[in-house]
Amino acid sequence: NIVGLIGSSVKVSNNQFPRIKELVDRCANLLDISSPNVYVHHDPHFNAYTSGIKEPFIVLHSSLVDAFSEAELTFIVAHEMGHIKSEHVRYMIIAQGILFKIPLFFRLPFITDLLKLALLKWSRMAEYTSDRAGYLACLDPVNASEALVKATLGSSKLFSELNMQEYLQQAKI
DSSP states (O other), X not given: OHHHHHHXXXXXXXXXXXXXXXXXXXXXXXXXXXXOEEEEEOOSSOOEEEEOSSSOEEEEEHHHHHXXXXXXHHHHXXXXXXXXXXXXXXXXXXXXXXXXXXXXXXXXHHHHHHHHHHXXXXXXXXXXXXXXXXXXXXXXXXXXXXXXXXXXXXXXXXXXXXXXXXXXXXXXX
């Protein structure tokens, strides 16, 4: 809800958080999109998200801005812009609308479950696409992977104790 967001967040501009604004403009230029509005929202969880269809915007949680390096933040902002460029928000809203209406027409949970699985697969592919946009902006595999792992971990304090090689071994299970 954009109205609630405006009242509980601070909009990034040339006069407020100019460092972030410059980063946003740089990423938008690189990805060949208009610079979206970006808001910083107080939240202790490392997260960022994109919303809005006609005028998409990005929300950065304050904890993420505080804990991430400029290169990591570049990855995150460009990742969110990847969602904008690919119109993922529009498609997600349409898909969710279909999922909520399908059970009304079909009393077969099997069909609903198959649609949910397809949506989950599409959602994962959308994240990969946006990760590519993030990587394109930061052009550093170390910073890109650290941004993703740091967001997953949710703690900059614990990140200094993380063994990246051991963490990557988890995926091979």
